[in-house]
Amino acid sequence: MDSIFTFRNRFFESLPADPDTRVIPRQVYNACYSKVEPTPVKSPKLVAVSKEMAELFGINESEYRTQKFTETFAGNRLLEGMKPFAMCYGGHQFGNWAGQLGDGRAINLGEVVDVNGDNQTLQLKGAGLTPYSRTADGLAVLRSSVREFLCSEAMHHLRVPTTRALSLVLTGEQVMRDMFYDGHPEFEPGAVVCRVSPSFIRFGNFQIFTARKDFDNLKRLMEFCVRYDFPHLVTEEKEEINTEIFEQWFDEICKRTADMVVHWMRVGFVHGVMNTDNMSILGLTIDYGPYGWLEGYEPGWTPNTTDEEGKRYCFANQPQIASWNLHQLANAIAPIIQRTESLENSLGKFADYYNQKAHDMYANKLGLDEHRGDNDQQLISDLFDILQVSETDMAIFFRLLSNLNESESYSNEQLFKMIEPAYYSPKEINQDKQSIITGWLRQYLARLVHQSVAYGERKIRMDKTNPKYILRNYLAQIAIDKATEGDFSEVEKLLDVMRKPYDEQPEYDSYFAKRPEWARTKPGCSMLSCSS
Ligand code: AMP
Ligand code: MG
Numbered sequence: 118m119d120s121i122f123t124f125r126n127r128f129f130e131s132l133p134a135d136p137d138t139r140v141i142p143r144q145v146y147n148a149c150y151s152k153v154e155p156t157p158v159k160s161p162k163l164v165a166v167s168k169e170m171a172e173l174f175g176i177n178e179s180e181y182r183t184q185k186f187t188e189t190f191a192g193n194r195l196l197e198g199m200k201p202f203a204m205c206y207g208g209h210q211f212g213n214w215a216g217q218l219g220d221g222r223a224i225n226l227g228e229v230v231d232v233n234g235d236n237q238t239l240q241l242k243g244a245g246l247t248p249y250s251r252t253a254d255g256l257a258v259l260r261s262s263v264r265e266f267l268c269s270e271a272m273h274h275l276r277v278p279t280t281r282a283l284s285l286v287l288t289g290e291q292v293m294r295d296m297f298y299d300g301h302p303e304f305e306p307g308a309v310v311c312r313v314s315p316s317f318i319r320f321g322n323f324q325i326f327t328a329r330k331d332f333d334n335l336k337r338l339m340e341f342c343v344r345y346d347f348p349h350l351v352t353e354e355k356e357e358i359n360t361e362i363f364e365q366w367f368d369e370i371c372k373r374t375a376d377m378v379v380h381w382m383r384v385g386f387v388h389g390v391m392n393t394d395n396m397s398i399l400g401l402t403i404d405y406g407p408y409g410w411l412e413g414y415e416p417g418w419t420p421n422t423t424d425e426e427g428k429r430y431c432f433a434n435q436p437q438i439a440s441w442n443l444h445q446l447a448n449a450i451a452p453i454i455q456r457t458e459s460l461e462n463s464l465g466k467f468a469d470y471y472n473q474k475a476h477d478m479y480a481n482k483l484g485l486d487e488h489r490g491d492n493d494q495q496l497i498s499d500l501f502d503i504l505q506v507s508e509t510d511m512a513i514f515f516r517l518l519s520n521l522n523e524s525e526s527y528s529n530e531q532l533f534k535m536i537e538p539a540y541y542s543p544k545e546i547n548q549d550k551q552s553i554i555t556g557w558l559r560q561y562l563a564r565l566v567h568q569s570v571a572y573g574e575r576k577i578r579m580d581k582t583n584p585k586y587i588l589r590n591y592l593a594q595i596a597i598d599k600a601t602e603g604d605f606s607e608v609e610k611l612l613d614v615m616r617k618p619y620d621e622q623p624e625y626d627s628y629f630a631k632r633p634e635w636a637r638t639k640p641g642c643s644m645l646s647c648s649s
Contacts, residue, residue, distance in 0.1 A: 121175050124198030124227040128238070128316075131341055133334060135205070135248070142251050144217055147331060149322070149338055150202040155192025155224050156245025156255070158307070160289030163187045164263075164600060165608050167270050169616075170283040170313060173231045181284070190284040190311045192224065192244040199227045203247035204317065207325035208394025209445055211429055217325060218394045219249025222257060225317065236315050236345070239283070243309040256292045260641065261649030262308035263597045263608060265405040269312065271588040271615035272402055277380040278373070279402040280314040285608070296640065296648050297422065306601060314401060316346040320442060321394035323449040336453050339363060342398060364459040367450065371443055371463045373400025375471040378439045382432075383478050384584055385411035385511045389421040390647065391430050391438045393445050407645035410587050412632045413508035413541055416501070420590065422646045436475075440467050481582040482515055483561065484575035486568040496564055503557045507546045510631045514539035515583035519576045521558065523565035529555040541631060584618040585629050590643065591636035592628060 128150070135148035145151055166181045180186060188194045195201065203220035210218075224244040231237050242265065243257025262285055272279035288307035295302040318338075326335035340358045343366050344351055350362050350369070377400045381388065388395070389407040397403040409420025416433035424430050430438060447460040454460060476488035479497045488494070504514065517536045521527075527535075532555045537543050546554070565575070588611065596607035614625045636642035 121180070122196055122198065122227075122229045122239075124196075124200070124229055125236075126198070126200045126227045127236075127345055128225070128228065128341070129200045129202055131345075132337060134202070137248075140246050140248060143248050145205045145219070145248055146329065147334060148205060149334065150204045150225075151248045152201070153203050153224060153247045154195065154201045155226075155241055155309075157193045158191050158288035158290055158309070161187050161191030161193060161309075162287045162289060164259075164285040164287055164308070164605050165266060165612060166284045167266075167282055167612070169270070169273075170281055173233070173237070173313075174229065174283075175232050186284070187286055190241065191286045191288060191309050192241050195226075201226055203249055204322060205249065205325060206319050206321035206394055207328055208319070208321035208392050209324075209442070210392045210394070211424070211427070212441075214328065215392075215394075216328070217249070218251075218321060220247055221250040221253055222247070222255040223312070223317075237313050238315065238317055240312045240314070240317055241309050242312055243288075243307065254292065256288075256290075256307050257309065257649060258292050258294055258305040259287060259308040259600060260305060260597050261406070262310045263600055264408070264593050265312070266310050267593055267596070267608065267611055267615065268405045268408065268588055270612060271618070272386070274616050275380075275384050275584055275587075275618050277384060277386065277402060278377045278400055280312050280317075280397070283311040283313050285310050294648050297646050298648065314397070314399070314403070316342070316397075316399055317403075318342055318346065318398040319394050319403070320396040320398065320446040320449070321392075322398075324393060324445060327449040327452060332452050335450070339366075339450060339453055342366075346399060360454055360456065363450065363454050364463070367447065367454075367460055368463040368466075370398060370400065370446065371467050372470055374439050374443060375436075375467060375474055376400060377402060378436050379471065379474040379478050381435055382475065383482065383582065384587060385414075385432070387411065387418065387420055387430070387432045388435065389419060389424070389430055389645070391435065391442065393442045396439075396442050396446075406649055407647055409590050409643075409645065411511045412589065414501075414504040414511040414514070420643070420645050422644045425644075436471050440464070440471075443467060478582075481578060484519060484570070484579040485564070486570050493564070496560060499557055499560070503554050506550050506553050507543075508541040510539045510541065512584060512587050513629070513631060516580070516585050516629075518561075519579035519583065521562060521565075522572045523562045524572060532558050539631075581619050585621065586614050586618040586625065588615055589628075589632060590641065590645075591632050591639070594636070594639065594641040597641065 132149040135145045135151035171181050201224050205219045208218050223242045226239040228238050246255035266282045266285040269282040290307040291304040292307040293302050343358050387409045395404040407421040417431045419431040480488040599607045614628050
């Protein structure tokens with residue numbers, strides 16, 4: 118493996134390091150990162166590897182099934198060229214400036230070039246204390262690590278921009294967690310995920326410098342980010358990064374962030390903790406904590422129990438929160454850019470850009486040839502109403518919709534039957550409710566007649582947009598329960614189902630099912646805390 122990974126460590130080499138090497142909780146000034154090595158663990162055991170990610174690094178199965186691989190990605194050994202470090206960043210948590218946060222339990226191992234020639238940073242999450250651990254232990258438990266590992270890969274296959282995961286290992290150590298912060302701490306198995314991303318820079322990496330009026334380092338980090346994470350904005354290597362380039366950079370960040378959130382809305386994903394320290398500068402979904410998937414369509418739903426009251430990060434708020442976070446980023450970089458008109462302009466265009474992308478996305482979900490303005494917008498907003506007539510599984514509803522054929526004539530009963538499997542309590546849907554639902558379906562069919570897309574072609578397009586399989590919270594929980602007992606087969610199986618979320622995969626039909634009733638109230642299935 119040493120020969121496979123060639124580390125180049127641009128972040129580490131180009132940006133100022135914290136001269137202090139003490140691993141104690143402290144404020145770190147005038148530095149982008151602190152040098153810190155992963156804490157070795159007792160008896161690491163490999164739980165799972167993403168074979169796609171292994172392939173991306175040219176690692177075959179016989180290589181990743183070795184003790185050396187497990188030891189490396191548990192943090193027990195450093196490969197030649199690795200220069201481990203934890204990043205310094207701040208952030209707004211739930212709308213309030215929280216000061217320095219930083220990689221409290223994530224340790225970057227270094228940057229490598231993958232088989233496609235792209236830059237990737239390898240990062241261990243749960244690898245021990247860093248100067249940014251504050252009062253916490255620097256560790257992660259199996260439960261949250263399985264969720265992060267599986268969801269990173271699932272999101273990738275769903276075509277949602279995301280950080281990735283290479284491996285998941287058990288540390289052989291026990292970690293104390295009070296899962297619901299209610300005075301009932303228990304030991305849980307510790308685990309480490311190796312996350313992978315072209316860059317782990319977050320909005321908060323810039324914010325911390327501005328908050329401390331450290332404009333030299335702010336500018337250095339901005340230049341680094343443009344040069345290495347957005348190289349297409351720089352034509353010549355030696356070119357000075359001027360104001361225009363910074364403005365284009367910010368505009369692109371706005372667009373990428375909007376794209377990411379459009380994808381979340383498409384697949385029914387709720388991030389759960391959209392704090393500015395959890396916003397990737399590349400517009401990738403990052404930090405899989407108390408995330409969740411809409412099952413019954415409920416715009417106000419949040420999986421995060423910490424957010425139960427305010428529901429700041431609920432499903433429907435995500436576009437608006439993304440915009441709020443981008444405002445904070447604009448405030449952070451403004452001191453270097455100085456003229457703010459262009460930043461304001463990009464922020465002002467965010468809503469238009471988002472709406473346009475969202476219109477295209479909903480047109481694809483419904484198989485419309487294009488979003489034709491007001492009438493189609495009405496059809497879409499009526500759809501959101503009928504999805505709330507009775508608890509409706511979002512993923513199943515959209516997947517079934519592509520079976521409707523505009524050249525057939527259906528009775529109301531037939532129409533309703535076609536989508537009935539999407540309802541959690543079909544018996545509760547009386548005649549009135551049924552006619553609201555079939556009324557919309559008829560409106561929809563009437564709209565489809567007015568386009569020249571053949572049924573078969575439309576179905577293919579819809580089925581590529583509306584996943585058949587999503588990483589339902591209860592499915593992940595079943596895999597976690599089994600993994601806790603030492604059986605990793607369900608983790609493997611879910612990883613496999615989620616490889617082809619848009620394909621029929623009849624062998625996995627049992628995963629195309631509504632959340633069972635027992636999962637409605639079970640911790641981990643419907644409600645999650647930030648404890649991880
Ligand atoms: P999160 O809510 O997971 O995005 O974390 C917010 C901040 O808390 C980040 O700075 C994390 O690194 C830090 N953090 C979360 N859990 C731990 C932990 N177990 N040990 C140390 N730091 C942590
Ligand atoms: Mg975080």
